[in-house]
Amino acid sequence: MIYLDHNATAPLDDRVLEAMLPFLKTFYGNPSSLYRLGRAAKSAIDAAREQLAALIGTQPGQIIFTSGGTEANNLALAMLPLQAGLAVSAIEHPSIIEPARHLQSQGHQLTLLDVDANGQITQDAIDEVIRLKPGLVSMMLANNETGAVQNVAHYAGQLTAQDIKVHTDAVQALGKIPVDFNRLGVDLMSLSSHKIYGPKGCGALVFNKSVTINPILWGGGQEQGLRAGTENVAAIVGFGKAAELAKAEFAERHAHLLKLRTLLEHGLSAISGLTIFAEQAERLPNTVQMGVCGIDGEMLLMQLDQKGIAVSSGSACASGFREPSPVLVAMGVDPDQAKTAIRISLGIANTEAEIFEFIKQLKSLIEKG
Ligand code: PLP
Numbered sequence: 001m002i003y004l005d006h007n008a009t010a011p012l013d014d015r016v017l018e019a020m021l022p023f024l025k026t027f028y029g030n031p032s033s034l035y036r037l038g039r040a041a042k043s044a045i046d047a048a049r050e051q052l053a054a055l056i057g058t059q060p061g062q063i064i065f066t067s068g069g070t071e072a073n074n075l076a077l078a079m080l081p082l083q084a085g086l087a088v089s090a091i092e093h094p095s096i097i098e099p100a101r102h103l104q105s106q107g108h109q110l111t112l113l114d115v116d117a118n119g120q121i122t123q124d125a126i127d128e129v130i131r132l133k134p135g136l137v138s139m140m141l142a143n144n145e146t147g148a149v150q151n152v153a154h155y156a157g158q159l160t161a162q163d164i165k166v167h168t169d170a171v172q173a174l175g176k177i178p179v180d181f182n183r184l185g186v187d188l189m190s191l192s193s194h195k196i197y198g199p200k201g202c203g204a205l206v207f208n209k210s211v212t213i214n215p216i217l218w219g220g221g222q223e224q225g226l227r228a229g230t231e232n233v234a235a236i237v238g239f240g241k242a243a244e245l246a247k248a249e250f251a252e253r254h255a256h257l258l259k260l261r262t263l264l265e266h267g268l269s270a271i272s273g274l275t276i277f278a279e280q281a282e283r284l285p286n287t288v289q290m291g292v293c294g295i296d297g298e299m300l301l302m303q304l305d306q307k308g309i310a311v312s313s314g315s316a317c318a319s320g321f322r323e324p325s326p327v328l329v330a331m332g333v334d335p336d337q338a339k340t341a342i343r344i345s346l347g348i349a350n351t352e353a354e355i356f357e358f359i360k361q362l363k364s365l366i367e368k369g
Contacts, residue, residue, distance in 0.1 A: 002309045002354045006195070007144050007172055007287060007345035012238070013197040019241035020199065023234040031231050032220065041233045048240025055243040056189070057180040058206055064213070064223045065236050068203040069171040069192030070095035071216075075205050075227065076167040076188045077103060077138065078214045084135025085109035089121050089150070090330035096138050096169060097326075112330075113139065118281035119148035119331045126155050129164070136165045141173040141184070145327045145343055146278035147287025149177060156185040165211060171195055171203075175246035176257070176284045187211045193235065197348070198242030202235035253348050257285040260346050260355055264288055267359035271366060277328060277341065286347065289328075291340030292366055298322065300342055300365060307361045312343045 003011070023044060029037030031045055049060040066072045073095040080086055080103060088100045090112040104110035111132055113125040121139055129137055137159055142149045156166040167188040170179050175196040181189055188211060193202040205227075207213060219228030246253070265288060268274055273293035291297060297313040304311055324338030344358070 002350075002358060004344045004346060004350065004354075004358060005310045005312050006347035007147075007343065008312055009194045009200065010197045010347055011349070012199060013242060013245060015245060016198055016238045016241045020234040020238040023237050027233075031233060032222065041231075044233060044237050045231055048236045048243075051240035051247075052191075052204060052243040055174075055179070055247045056191075056206060057182055061224075062181070062206055062209065064205045064207070064227050065231060065239070066203045066205055066227055067201055067232070068194070069093075069169070069190050070203075072190035072192070072203045072205040073138075073169055074099045075213065075216055076190055077136065078216050079165070079188065079211055080108060080135050083108075085111065085132060086136050086138070087111040087113055087129045087132065087134045088138040089113040089115060089125075089140065091115050091119055091143050091145075091148075091327045092138060092140055093144055093169060093171070096140070100138070109134070113137075115330055117332050119143055119146045119278040119327065120281050121150055121155065126158060130158065130162050133162065133164060136167060138167040138169065140169040140171075141179065142170070142177065142284050142287075143278075143327060144172045145325060145341075146281070146289045146331075147172070147284035147345075148278040148281040149173070149283060152186065153184050160185060160187070172284065172287075175242075175250070175253070176286055177254075178250075181206050193239035193242060196242045196246050199235045199238040202232055202239045204239070249348075254285055256348060257346050260350055260352065261285055261288060263352060263355050264344065264346070264359070267355065268362075271363060275337070275340075277333065278331065284345075287343065287345050289341055289343045291337060291342065293337070293340065295340055295366060295369075297339055297341045300340075300362075303365050304342075304358075304361060307365075309358055309361060312345075313341060 027040045029041045031041040053060040077099045113121050141152050152168050159166050166186045168186045169190045171192040173179050187208045189206040191204045194200040213226045217228045277289040301313045324335040328338035
């Protein structure tokens, strides 16, 4: 199997698994318990919080562990004060778009920020938001489909100067480009463990102490009373270890991914009728979303699967009816062309040989039509 879908999820790093195992069996105490077994679990969570804080340049106390990026995004939007408006970019992940729509149904005014043909939020959209003065703006740091990186630090500066709170979904950016919470200048940031070779079902919301978080789960007061529920200790330990490795190996991983992406794009450039979406944008070093004129992306995905290659398509299946990717549509891509999209997202274990094999198989499938 040649796995080229790391933006969907990345395989668990063996070193992460090793760090997690004792907390699934030996150190099974509840971190809220006062005896030794409980304290061991609590210390392990504290250590993981420090490992993650070191990766993103925050204090450990600014991190709330959650069940993943989806929960972190929902928790971030829940800070919205009553009556306040909300603005989110048109290319956000469903875990932002859907809670935003829910808030809209509850009476909050919702504004979608336009993006340009390269999938990047425009200054005009920011100017309009400043005029509207919503309670919160959410804009992702890197898009999961195109890999386009947003100029979050630049826009956050303009927005926070107007007392508008800013959230960024940095789930796809973490580990792939530098993510420094303070340098971004945002108030809230979402992260997910399984995109950085940690376990699934674990994430974090990072917050600036000036923000009042409104919990979405109430109970035993865990995570500073902001996210109740007995902590998923092993997963948090795994997330911490994955963060430590992402920091230690950042330069090496980045160089490897960029080398593979360059090789991939060189191979793709020889295929006629092929478009790389958001090509002119600064993109994640591991992501290429492409389409070949007249070739259905999902069909191509299935044919590649038969050749042992895993990629993803750019369309979402809603009630059996295939919709073109809302991200591409927001970029002004024609809906028929959007249905040609497939996404290749590389990982640290991919090799040059795998890229050559992918290009060979892709060319042969396209020639067969
Ligand atoms: N945000 C983005 C940009 C994502 O790509 C994803 C996952 O695909 C999420 C949020 C959700 O993260 P999780 O799978 O941890 O809930």
